[in-house]
Amino acid sequence: xxxxxxxxxLLAAFFLSIYLVIHxxxxxxxxxxxxKPKVIGLLSVQCFMVIVSFIxxxxxxIRSDFSNETVYNNSHTTKPxxxxxxxxxxxHEGSLLLWLLVLTIFLLIFIFRSNHxxxxxxxxxxxxxxxxxxxxxxxxxxxxxxxxxLFPFPKEGLGLNPILQDPILAIHPPILYLGxxxxxxxxxxxxxxxxxxxxxxxxxxxxxxxxxxSWIFLTIGIMLGSIWAYYELGWxxxxxxxxxxxxxxxxxxxxxxxxxxxxxxxxxxxLHSWVLILSITTFALxxxxxxxxxxxxxxxxxxxxxxxxxxxxILIFLLILLVISIVIYxxxxxxxxxxxxxxxxxxxxxxxxxxxxxMMFFLSVVLIGTIYPIFLEVLDGSKISIGPPFYHKLITxxxxxxxxxMSVGPSIKWIKDKKFKIYYDQIFLLIISLTLSYLIxxxxxxxxxxxxxxxxxxxxxxxQTSKDFLKKNLNLSQKIxxxxxxxxxxxxxxxxxxxxxxxxxxxxxxxxxxxNKIMQFKNLETKNYSNFKSLxxxxxxxxxxxxxxxxxxxxxYNQPLTITSEADIITNFISDNFLVFNVLKEDGYFNVxxxxxxxxxxxxxSVILISLGGILRLFDQNER
Amino acid sequence: MRxxxxxxILIFILIFVFIVFxxxxxxxxxxxxxxxxxxxxxxxKIRTLDxxxxxxxxxxxxxxxxxxxxxxxxxxxxxxxxKYLVTLKKDGVDIIGINYKDKVSNAxxxxxxxxxxxxxxxxxxxxxxxxxxxxxxxxxxFLINSDSKEIIKKYIGPIDYNKTVEILEIINxxxx
Amino acid sequence: xxxxxxxxFFILIVLLFFNSSTYSSDxxxxxxxxxxxxxxxxxxxxxxxxEFALSMKVLIQEKIQEGQSxxxxxxxxxxxxxxxxxxxxxxxxxxxxxxxxxLILFIFGGLLIARKLSIK
Numbered sequence: 001x002x003x004x005x006x007x008x009x010l011l012a013a014f015f016l017s018i019y020l021v022i023h024x025x026x027x028x029x030x031x032x033x034x035x036k037p038k039v040i041g042l043l044s045v046q047c048f049m050v051i052v053s054f055i056x057x058x059x060x061x062i063r064s065d066f067s068n069e070t071v072y073n074n075s076h077t078t079k080p081x082x083x084x085x086x087x088x089x090x091x092h093e094g095s096l097l098l099w100l101l102v103l104t105i106f107l108l109i110f111i112f113r114s115n116h117x118x119x120x121x122x123x124x125x126x127x128x129x130x131x132x133x134x135x136x137x138x139x140x141x142x143x144x145x146x147x148x149x150l151f152p153f154p155k156e157g158l159g160l161n162p163i164l165q166d167p168i169l170a171i172h173p174p175i176l177y178l179g180x181x182x183x184x185x186x187x188x189x190x191x192x193x194x195x196x197x198x199x200x201x202x203x204x205x206x207x208x209x210x211x212x213x214s215w216i217f218l219t220i221g222i223m224l225g226s227i228w229a230y231y232e233l234g235w236x237x238x239x240x241x242x243x244x245x246x247x248x249x250x251x252x253x254x255x256x257x258x259x260x261x262x263x264x265x266x267x268x269x270x271l272h273s274w275v276l277i278l279s280i281t282t283f284a285l286x287x288x289x290x291x292x293x294x295x296x297x298x299x300x301x302x303x304x305x306x307x308x309x310x311x312x313x314i315l316i317f318l319l320i321l322l323v324i325s326i327v328i329y330x331x332x333x334x335x336x337x338x339x340x341x342x343x344x345x346x347x348x349x350x351x352x353x354x355x356x357x358x359m360m361f362f363l364s365v366v367l368i369g370t371i372y373p374i375f376l377e378v379l380d381g382s383k384i385s386i387g388p389p390f391y392h393k394l395i396t397x398x399x400x401x402x403x404x405x406m407s408v409g410p411s412i413k414w415i416k417d418k419k420f421k422i423y424y425d426q427i428f429l430l431i432i433s434l435t436l437s438y439l440i441x442x443x444x445x446x447x448x449x450x451x452x453x454x455x456x457x458x459x460x461x462x463x464q465t466s467k468d469f470l471k472k473n474l475n476l477s478q479k480i481x482x483x484x485x486x487x488x489x490x491x492x493x494x495x496x497x498x499x500x501x502x503x504x505x506x507x508x509x510x511x512x513x514x515x516n517k518i519m520q521f522k523n524l525e526t527k528n529y530s531n532f533k534s535l536x537x538x539x540x541x542x543x544x545x546x547x548x549x550x551x552x553x554x555x556x557y558n559q560p561l562t563i564t565s566e567a568d569i570i571t572n573f574i575s576d577n578f579l580v581f582n583v584l585k586e587d588g589y590f591n592v593x594x595x596x597x598x599x600x601x602x603x604x605x606s607v608i609l610i611s612l613g614g615i616l617r618l619f620d621q622n623e624r
Numbered sequence: 625m626r627x628x629x630x631x632x633i634l635i636f637i638l639i640f641v642f643i644v645f646x647x648x649x650x651x652x653x654x655x656x657x658x659x660x661x662x663x664x665x666x667x668x669k670i671r672t673l674d675x676x677x678x679x680x681x682x683x684x685x686x687x688x689x690x691x692x693x694x695x696x697x698x699x700x701x702x703x704x705x706x707k708y709l710v711t712l713k714k715d716g717v718d719i720i721g722i723n724y725k726d727k728v729s730n731a732x733x734x735x736x737x738x739x740x741x742x743x744x745x746x747x748x749x750x751x752x753x754x755x756x757x758x759x760x761x762x763x764x765x766f767l768i769n770s771d772s773k774e775i776i777k778k779y780i781g782p783i784d785y786n787k788t789v790e791i792l793e794i795i796n797x798x799x800x
Numbered sequence: 801x802x803x804x805x806x807x808x809f810f811i812l813i814v815l816l817f818f819n820s821s822t823y824s825s826d827x828x829x830x831x832x833x834x835x836x837x838x839x840x841x842x843x844x845x846x847x848x849x850x851e852f853a854l855s856m857k858v859l860i861q862e863k864i865q866e867g868q869s870x871x872x873x874x875x876x877x878x879x880x881x882x883x884x885x886x887x888x889x890x891x892x893x894x895x896x897x898x899x900x901x902x903l904i905l906f907i908f909g910g911l912l913i914a915r916k917l918s919i920k
Contacts, residue, residue, distance in 0.1 A: 242842055295649055296649070326638070343916050361906045378647045383883070385883075387887025388834075388887060591854075
C-alpha cells in the first residue's frame with residue numbers, strides 16, 4: 001500500500017513538472033507578478049510529493065517490505081535498523097530519489113531567497129531547474145523506479161553489501177549530493193541570468209552563496225568518501241584515482257575555480273563569460289559523473305549495477321542539456337556586460353586567473369585519464385589501464401608551480417600591485433623549506449626528481465599561510481582555507497614519504513621480526529552478531545619502547561554471503577598504525593599486513609579546515 | 625574566430641564524444657585478451673599429480689593439438705564443465721590437466737567421482753604456472769598447437785557444449 | 801611566533817629521525833601496486849586477496865629474486881595479459897594523445913591569460 005503511495009506521488013510530481021515547464025516557458029514576458037505565488041505553491045506541492053515518495057521508500061526499507069523490488073534487492077531482515085535506513089539511498093534507485101529530493105528542496109530554498117532578484121531571472125531559473133527535475137523524474141519513473149512490485153512477495157531480501165554498512169558511508173552520498181545539486185542551481189541561475197540580461201551585482205552576490213554551499217558540501221563529501229575507503233576497504237589507502245573518485249573530484253576543481261572567479265566578478269566586474277562557462281561546465285561534470293558511475297561504462301569497485309539502458313537515457317538527457325546551454329550561450333552572448341579592460345601582470349585578478357588556469361589543467365588531467373580508456377577501446381579496440389602513476393607524473397610538476405603561485409598570490413592587491421618587493425624573511429623561509437625538504441628526502445634515500453622541490457614548496461606554503469594569520473589585510477576565511485590546503489598537501493606528501501609497511505603470512509602463535517620490532521599473533525576468537533560472524537585476531541607489535549595491540553576482524557556476513565576484513569587502526573595526531581588480516585587458502589594461515597602511516601589524521605583535519613573557511617565566508621556578511 | 629565557427633566546433637566535439645560514449649556503453653564487460661595466437665614460451669618441467677614424474681606441457685602428447693585445462697576440486701564451475709572434458713577425451717582429444725592450488729587427496733577424489741579425462745595431470749600449488757601460461761583463474765582452458773606452440777583459443781570460464789563443438793571443429797579443420 | 805616555529809621545527813626534527821630503513825618487499829609492493837587485479841573490479845594486485853593476486857605476488861617475487869628488472873617484469877606480464885594489466889600507460893602511439901592533451905590545453909589556457917594582459 002505504502003508502495004503505491006510512493007509511486008503515485010512520483011507520478012504526480014512528474015505531471016506537475018511537465019505542467020510547470022510548459023507554464024514557465026509561456027509566462028508572458030515573465031512580468032506577470034500574479035503567477036509567482038501560484039508557482040511557489042506548485043513547487044511546494046511538487047517538493048511535498050517527492051518527500052512523500054522518499055518517506056515511502058524509507059518506510060518500506062525500515063519495515064523490510066520485500067514486495068518492493070528495491071528493498072528486496074538491497075535489504076535483509078537481520079540488518080541493523082540504522083543500515084536499513086541508510087540502505088534507502090545506498091542503491092541506484094534510492095540514491096536517485098535522494099538526488100530528486102535535494103533538487104526540489106533546493107529549488108524551494110532558491111525561490112524563497114529570490115525576492116530581491118528580478119522576476120524574469122527567477123522564473124527562468126525555475127524553468128531550467130524544472131527541466132532538470134523533469135529529466136530526473138522521467139529517468140526514475142521509466143528506468144529506475146524504486147517502487148516496482150514483486151509478486152509473490154519474497155519473505156527475505158538479498159541483503160546489502162556489508163562494506164556499505166558503515167556509518168560514514170551512510171552520510172557520504174547525501175552530503176555529496178548536496179554538493180552536486182547545488183551545481184544545478186548555479187547552472188540554471190547562470191543561464192537564466194544570461195537570458196534575462198541580469199548578470200549584475202545582485203545576482204553575483206546570490207550565486208556566490210550557492211557556489212560556497214555546493215563547494216563546502218562537495219569538499220566534505222569527497223573527504224567522507226576517502227575516510228570510508230581508508231577505514232573500511234582494508235588496504236590503508238585513501239585515494240586510488242579510481243574512476244568514481246575522479247568523477248567527484250572533477251566538479252570540485254571546477255567549483256574551486258568558480259569560487260575564485262566569482263570574487264573577481266564581484267570585486268572587479270570582470271570575467272563574466274568565464275564564470276558562465278564554468279557554471280555550465282561544473283554542472284555538466286556533475287551530471288556526467290552520474291552517467292559514468294551508473295551506466296556500467298566504467299570498471300570500478302564503486303560502481304552501481306551495470307545497465308546500458310540507463311546509461312543511454314542519462315547520455316541523451318545530458319546531451320540535450322548541453323546543447324541547450326551552448327545554444328543559449330551563443331544566442332544571448334550579447335547580453336554579457338563585459339568591458340574589455342587590460343589587466344596588469346601583478347594583480348589579484350591575474351593570480352586568480354592563474355589559479356583557474358591550473359585548476360583547469362588538473363581537471364583536464366583527471367578527465368582525460370578517466371575517459372581516455374573508453375575512447376581508446378571504442379576507436380581502436382585496445383584496452384589500457386590508467387592508474388596512479390599517470391596522475392602523479394602529470395600533476396606533480398605543475399603542482400609545484402601552482403604551490404609557488406599560491407604562496408605569493410593571495411597577498412597581491414587588486415588592480416595593480418607595486419613592483420614585486422622581495423622580502424628577505426620570505427627568502428629565508430624559502431631556503432629553510434628547501435633545506436628541510438632536502439634533508440628529509442636524502443635521509444629517506446628517495447630519488448624522485450621532483451620530491452625535493454615539491455616537499456620544499458609545500459613547507460614554504462605552510463610557513464607562508466601560517467604567517468598570514470598575523471597579517472591584517474587578508475580575510476579570515478581565506479587564511480583558514482589556504483592554511484588548511486597547505487596542511488593537506490604537506491601531510492599527504494609526508495605521509496607518502498614516511499609510511500612503512502610490513503606483511504607476512506602467519507598462523508596463530510607465530511612471531512615475526514622486522515625493523516627492531518616483533519609482531520606476535522596472540523589470539524583468535526569468534527563472536528556472533530545479528531547479521532555476521534566475526535573472527536577477531538589479537539596482534540601485538542612490540543617496539544623498542546612501546547607496545548601496540550591490534551584487534552582486526554574478519555567478518556562473514558550471512559546475506560549476501562560475503563567475507564570482509566576490518567582493519568584495526570590506532571590513531572593519534574602523530575601517526576596511524578594500521579593492521580589488517582585476511583584468510584588464506586592454506587589451513588590456519590592468514591596474510592597479515594601492518595602499516596605505519598604518519599600524519600593521517602592531519603589529512604582529514606586539513607580538509608575540515610578548508611571547508612571551515614568556506615563556512616565562515618558564508619555566514620560573515622561583513623567581510624571585505 | 626567567429627562565433628559561428630566556435631559554436632559549430634563545440635557542437636561537433638560534443639556529438640563526437642557522445643557517440644563514443646554511446647558505443648562504449650555496449651562493449652563487452654569482460655576482457656578477452658587478444659592473445660589468440662600468442663606463443664607459449666613456458667617450458668618448465670612441472671611435477672605430476674602422482675608425484676612420479678616431471679614434464680613440460682609440450683612433452684606429454686604427440687597430437688597436433690591438445691588442450692590444457694586448469695581446474696581444482698574446490699572450484700564449483702570446474703565440476704560443471706567436467707563432463708564435457710570427458711566427452712572430448714572420448715573424441716580423441718588429449719587434455720593436460722593443471723591442478724590449481726589443490727590438495728592431492730581432494731583432487732583424486734574429484735576424479736574418482738567425476739571421471740578422469742586427462743592424459744596427464746600437472747600440479748600448480750602456488751598458481752605461478754598458470755600465470756606463466758597466461759591464465760587468470762579457474763576454470764580456464766587453452767587449445768594449443770603442438771608444433772607452433774601457439775594458443776589457438778582460450779576459454780575463460782567453464783566449457784559448455786557449444787565450446788566442445790568449436791574445439792572439435794578447429795582441430796579437425798586444421799588437421800585437414 | 802618564534803615559539804610556533806620552534807615547535808614546528810621540533811616536530812620536524814623528530815620526524816627526520818624516524819627510523820627510515822625500509823621494510824622487506826618494497827620492490828614487490830611497488831610493482832604490485834602498479835598492476836591491475838584482472839578478476840577484481842578495479843583493485844590492484846597489491847590490494848587484492850584473490851587467488852590470482854596471490855599467485856601474481858609469488859611469481860613476481862620469484863622474478864625479482866631472479867634479478868629481473870621492473871621493466872622486464874612488466875613486459876612479461878603485458879605480453880601475457882595485454883597492456884591493461886599495468887596501471888602506468890607508457891608513452892606510445894596509442895597513448896600519445898593521452899599525455900599531450902592536458903599539456904596542449906595548458907598552453908592554450910596560458911595564451912588566453914596572455915591575451916587578457918595585452919588588451920589595449
